[in-house]
Amino acid sequence: MKKPLMRIPYTELLPSPATIPHTARSLPGAIAALQEFLHAPPPRDLPTSTVVLTGAGLSVASGLADYRGANGTYRVNKTYRPIYYHEFLANHEARKRYWARSFLGWTTLRKAQPNAGHYAVRDLGRLGFVSGVITQNVDSFHPRAHPEIPTLELHGYLRSTVCASCRSEFPREVLQAELARLNPLWDAFLQEAIATGALDTEDPREKRARGIKMNPDGDVEVPDAPYTTFRYPACPKCLASPPPLADGARGTVEVDGDGAWHPTSNAGILKPAVVMFGESIANGVKKAAEDAIDGAGRLLVLATSMATYSAWRLAKRAKDRGMPIAIVNIGGVRGEEVFFVDLEPGQPGSQGVRVEMSTDSLLPALVEELRRPGLWTLRSSPEAGSIQENEGAVFKNMLQ
Template sequence: MTPLQQFIDDHPRLFVLTGAGCSTDSGIPDYRDRDGQWKRPPPVNYAAFMHEPATRQRYWARSLVGWRRFGRALPNATHRALVALERRGQVELLVTQNVDRLHQHAGSERVLDLHGRLDEVRCMGCEARLGRHAFQQMLEERNPAWMSLDAGDAPDGDADLEGHDFAQFEVPPCPHCGGILKPDVVFFGEAVPRERVEAAARAWQAADAVLVVGSSLMVYSGYRFVDAAARAGKPIAAVTLGRTRADALLSLKVDAPCDSSLAFLHQP
């Protein structure tokens, strides 16, 4: 029995926190390298998106291209292993920092999308929501010349679309009130809704231990739960490649791919 198997066997109620490393095998790039440093410029900032039309044009142009593959991504073995863990009755709550909904697509039910979901678009004026696939059609209808472009995939449905003039890209307004449409995700510089933070806090407090999967924990919104759990004396295990912000807090560190590390969960 591996130390990770023993950890999971010893703690029947787990608070699971997942990050981008869970989805790389589904073709969705992650943000950081093994040292926790940015691989590319940081994602769009909330204030810039809301106050700068040029930032919205650049964001949605890149998203028009990136969504084509992101929207077709499928769950991988790591997602399926965490479904198996839930079906063993050991998941108090799975809090994911990802916005791809692949945990739910795989079959996990006890999931909290800490940073929201990219498959919905939200009006910042009237709070109306529409599906991202429907919004993709709106983008393509208004910007047919952009449909033939292709670019390398970037994290969270973005694309490395450089060297293009975004000034003529047309961003549709909210069809209900004419307001600004934004993906229903938490951007950098934007606060995670309080009810999500409180729900996650209740879950780690009720759990026996914390299991981190595929996250460097460099972003405070996820790290805070691990930090609080450690201060409360909860054992913490992490399965991820490279350094994490919480290395000093861990009871167990597995520096290895998530899928192979968790493969035992599929076994009878």
């Protein structure tokens, strides 16, 4: 039996990246190498389209936290460990902690906007170079920045919640309002943090002084906060009509007097509509990602260490098909030597590119160069392919 495809973080220190070709150490050199990559005909009669695979580093310029530091270490905040799927389903207290931290972080995530890197991907699509995007990110910036380019959200999205029992989806904004209603002290704490700018500062020292730690995926940690006091709602559909369990027995969904999920329940648990660490990716999403790779002739990897196997295997699939691969990422990439092992010496970028630069500065510069008249003959837009569209310490006493 095949092992399920799961989102598991790779926690080892990643090797220092090479620069391919060697002329790509400077910004003009990197742009020239990527131009060669995008214009050279793919080998073996592969399609002329390029598919893009992106990761958390692309959203850092939007003010969101990355999973890894600049050298590829698993977060600067070494105490942070994302919750695993089995923990979330099995442990009522773990869910309280998750939803409390997500409640505090949602405001920051909701008001964040796509950055220059996302819009550069849009422009690459308009110029005819990109047919679709596969993203590991759950912030929905890609579909917002370029709705005309198909985007497959490999690990789901935070804009919705989903019931673990009946699989019904609900807007995250609806849950946020319910969490505020069920937790008035936490809501007052959040409003105070917003009013004082505690969630907006980018200064790590100021964050520490205010007792707040910002983590990936909208997670905000407040040391010593009483997470056990937090309450969250049940799935309204399961509450109205409890679903059958896997063994055929009738599920039980009970709530307290305010409508908060009660631990006597065995169903109706809402979770973020993301693939949590340790959770299997849906077969349909897996197949769509494979089809996107198989329908393209090049792979452009942006701002990801590919620490999750679900992403790395897609790049390996592209390599096995003979697709040229370009990687733009600050810090190391898991097993990146596999993707460049057989390149001809002196190739200018047509066979592969590895650049260690920020996407929010490199990609707009690349687009500007590609727009210059007379340098290249642009192709007409390729077919869209088979990607499915998808849409602190100062305040914690208030919580006692």
